[in-house]
Amino acid sequence: MESIFFLIVAAVAVLSSILVVTCKNPINSALSLVMTFFCLATLYVTLDAPFMAVTQVMVYAGAIMVLIVFVIMLLNIRVEAVKRGSHAVFAGGAIGLFLLFQTVWFLGRGTLSGATGTMDRAQVVKVGHIELIGKALFTDFLLPFEITSILLLAAIVGAVILAKRKI
Amino acid sequence: MTWDAIDIGLMLAKIAVLFFIILTLAAYLVLAERRILAWMQDRKGPNRVGPQGMLQPLADLIKMLTKEDLIPAAADRVLFAVAPAMASIPAILTFAIIPLAAPETIFGHRVSMQVTDLDVGILFFLALSAIAVYGVALGGWASNSKYALLGSIRGLSQLISYELSMGLSIVPVVMLAKSLRMSDIVNAQAEMPFIVYQPLAFVIFLVSILAECRRIPFDLPEAEGELVAGFHTEYSGMRFGLFFVGEYINIIGLGALASLFFLGGWRGPLLPPIVWFFVKVTAFSFFFIWVRGTLPRLRYDQLMHLGWKFLTPLALVNILVTGWWLSLR
Numbered sequence: 001m002e003s004i005f006f007l008i009v010a011a012v013a014v015l016s017s018i019l020v021v022t023c024k025n026p027i028n029s030a031l032s033l034v035m036t037f038f039c040l041a042t043l044y045v046t047l048d049a050p051f052m053a054v055t056q057v058m059v060y061a062g063a064i065m066v067l068i069v070f071v072i073m074l075l076n077i078r079v080e081a082v083k084r085g086s087h088a089v090f091a092g093g094a095i096g097l098f099l100l101f102q103t104v105w106f107l108g109r110g111t112l113s114g115a116t117g118t119m120d121r122a123q124v125v126k127v128g129h130i131e132l133i134g135k136a137l138f139t140d141f142l143l144p145f146e147i148t149s150i151l152l153l154a155a156i157v158g159a160v161i162l163a164k165r166k167i
Numbered sequence: 168m169t170w171d172a173i174d175i176g177l178m179l180a181k182i183a184v185l186f187f188i189i190l191t192l193a194a195y196l197v198l199a200e201r202r203i204l205a206w207m208q209d210r211k212g213p214n215r216v217g218p219q220g221m222l223q224p225l226a227d228l229i230k231m232l233t234k235e236d237l238i239p240a241a242a243d244r245v246l247f248a249v250a251p252a253m254a255s256i257p258a259i260l261t262f263a264i265i266p267l268a269a270p271e272t273i274f275g276h277r278v279s280m281q282v283t284d285l286d287v288g289i290l291f292f293l294a295l296s297a298i299a300v301y302g303v304a305l306g307g308w309a310s311n312s313k314y315a316l317l318g319s320i321r322g323l324s325q326l327i328s329y330e331l332s333m334g335l336s337i338v339p340v341v342m343l344a345k346s347l348r349m350s351d352i353v354n355a356q357a358e359m360p361f362i363v364y365q366p367l368a369f370v371i372f373l374v375s376i377l378a379e380c381r382r383i384p385f386d387l388p389e390a391e392g393e394l395v396a397g398f399h400t401e402y403s404g405m406r407f408g409l410f411f412v413g414e415y416i417n418i419i420g421l422g423a424l425a426s427l428f429f430l431g432g433w434r435g436p437l438l439p440p441i442v443w444f445f446v447k448v449t450a451f452s453f454f455f456i457w458v459r460g461t462l463p464r465l466r467y468d469q470l471m472h473l474g475w476k477f478l479t480p481l482a483l484v485n486i487l488v489t490g491w492w493l494s495l496r
Contacts, residue, residue, distance in 0.1 A: 027246070027308065034301070054290040062297025063327075066304070070323050073308050073316070129286055130347060 006046060013039035026072045030065055037061045048121055051129050181282050185262055193415040194224035200456045207460040234404035239310060242401065246309035251406045254302025255413030257295040261420040264288045264349050268433045268440040280433075280441070281349065288349040289341060292424060293334050296379060299417075300326045303381075303388060306410065307398035318397030321467065322388030325378060328474040329385075333375035335482035336368045339489040340428045353432040360431035367485050369429045371478050373454075376421040378474070380414060382455055384462040387470060422451030 016039065019032035037060045044053035124132065137145050198213065198220060205212025214220040238247055266281035285291050300323055307319020341347060343364060344355035355361075362369045378385040389397030399410045426432060426447035435443035465473070 025243075027243075027305070031246075031301075031305075034298075050285065050287045051290070054287045054294050058290065058294040058297050062294055062300070066297070066300050066323065066327065069301070069304055070320075073304065073320060073323075 002046065006043070009039050009042045009046075013043070027069065030069050030072060034061045034065050037065070048124055049129065051133055177278065178282065185267075185282060186259075188267075189259065189262055189416055189419060190412075192419050193412050194228070196415045196419060196452055197227070197411075198223050199452070200459070203453070203456045204460050207457075228408075231405045231408040236404040236406060237401070239312065239401050241311040243309040243311065246305050247401075248406070250302050250306035250309055251402065251409035251413070252302075253305060254299065255409050255416065257299040257302075258413045258417040258420055261292055261295050261417075261424070264291055265420070265423050265427065266349055266353060266432060267444055270350075279350065284348060284350050287347050288352075289337055289347045293330070293337075296326075296330055296333070299379075302410070302413070303398050306402070307388075310398075310401035312401050314394045314396075315398050315400045318388045318390075318394045318400065321394075322381065322398055325381070325385065325387060325470060325474075328471060329375045329378035329478075332371055332474060332478035332482050333379060335479060335486065336371035336375060337428060338482075338486050339365050339368045342486070342489050342493060349427060353427060353434065356431040356434060360429060360434070362429040365429065365485070365489070367481065368489075369425075371482050371485070372425060372428065374473075374478060376425060377455070377458065378470075380417050380421060380455070382418070383459040384465050385470060386464060387467055390464060392464075418452055418455050419448060422448045422455070425451055 013036055016032045016035035020029050020036065023029040023032060037056055041053040041056040041061075044050070044056060119132065201223075202212040202214075202220065212220065213223045216222040216226045238244055263282040264285055266279065266284070268280040270277055270279040272278070303322035303326065304319050307315040307317075307322070310316070340352060340361055343361055344352040346352065346355070381388050387397075388394075389399065391397075394400070399407055402410060423444070426444065430447050432447075433440035433444040435446075438446075
């Protein structure tokens with residue numbers, strides 16, 4: 001049951017991520033990317049990580065992609081002219097094939113023992129998913145957390161300065 | 168039959184009943200709005216179809232369904248067709264986390280009056296309100312019309328701005344309840360509803376949900392005086408109907424959430440829980456209609472100032488004060 005569900009979601013994820021690069025219309029590309037994010041969120045749910053799933057939808061599909069769609073709408077970017085046979089296509093294809101080969105190679109050689117870490121399903125159910133993440137963020141990973149918040153603050157200040165220069 | 172099968176059947180039954188309830192409520196909210204507005208403006212309102220116009224929603228539905236479904240020649244056909252659904256689906260999905268009443272024990276089986284009690288309830292609601300933007304944005308863009316595009320750009324920036332103050336105004340509720348789960352939030356208000364501790368957060372949330380519903384005084388995306396009908400200018404028939412119903416479902420859903428976060432949800436003395444919840448949601452819906460009948464529309468820059476320079480900083484200060492108060496207690 002679960003593996004059938006996974007296969008369907010994974011197929012949609014792969015299909016929509018292919019559409020992201022093949023669509024001629026930038027809005028359609030952006031929406032395909034949103035679709036991919038939804039599929040990833042679904043996979044997070046099946047992995048007992050509802051917080052990750054919701055954050056995925058909220059931050060990527062709900063904030064970042066909305067901004068991208070907004071920019072596309074404002075700049076009125078139209079359907080891109082078709083380009084064929086450029087060097088970029090060749091280089092991209094080569095790199096893609098290499099990555100595919102590498103993935104298959106490592107998948108074939110990988111050894112999974114099936115042993116679980118300290119945070120297994122029972123632990124998540126007992127303590128609560130969000131409680132676990134919150135505790136880890138504010139104790140074990142406090143420094144990275146604070147550094148990230150300072151980075152974000154710097155980005156906000158930078159955005160305000162860049163926008164104010166025009167007015 | 169195993170318990171699993173019963174659980175799945177129960178879930179499907181809950182979803183079906185909930186669908187029936189919210190669609191009926193939304194249809195009658197439209198009628199109520201027209202009648203109450205007429206009453207406020209000293210008119211009669213729709214009172215011809217059935218007793219007191221009670222069958223008007225049905226007549227409207229038949230009218231919508233039998234109208235021609237126009238798609239402009241220059242429109243992006245697929246997106247144009249999909250956008251109304253994108254606007255109404257998040258509104259309907261919000262109801263999945265709303266507990267309608269206290270959990271009941273039926274045949275020794277504990278049944279919560281809620282489709283699913285998610286661990287991340289509030290975040291689920293915030294994520295849905297974040298993706299609700301797409302319906303407005305794409306509806307206007309796909310129409311390929313100036314008015315619709317202007318409307319959807321306004322709608323996009325308004326929804327993004329007010330999502331922020333809405334999300335920040337719920338943070339103190341989470342801090343008080345110490346949980347994101349809806350049932351925990353309602354249970355935390357057993358002694359005292361949170362509006363007593365958090366009047367400021369309640370006001371910020373109320374103003375923000377007015378803006379999220381795109382209602383007067385925040386109906387700039389569909390300002391009929393300047394933009395014909397805003398982002399849904401080019402829509403007709405049931406596609407327009409979906410936008411319309413989505414808006415009313417949104418009003419009911421956000422009203423229900425406001426009563427869950429601040430008024431104790433289904434909790435109340437004497438009357439059964441479901442009645443209390445219904446009374447609270449109806450009161451919020453009436454408030455929305457009342458505001459529409461009273462206030463004029465804001466100007467665009469006033470809208471942005473209110474959101475970014477007043478509500479959001481106020482909500483942040485409120486979080487700080489709540490944290491300080493909780494650490495002292």
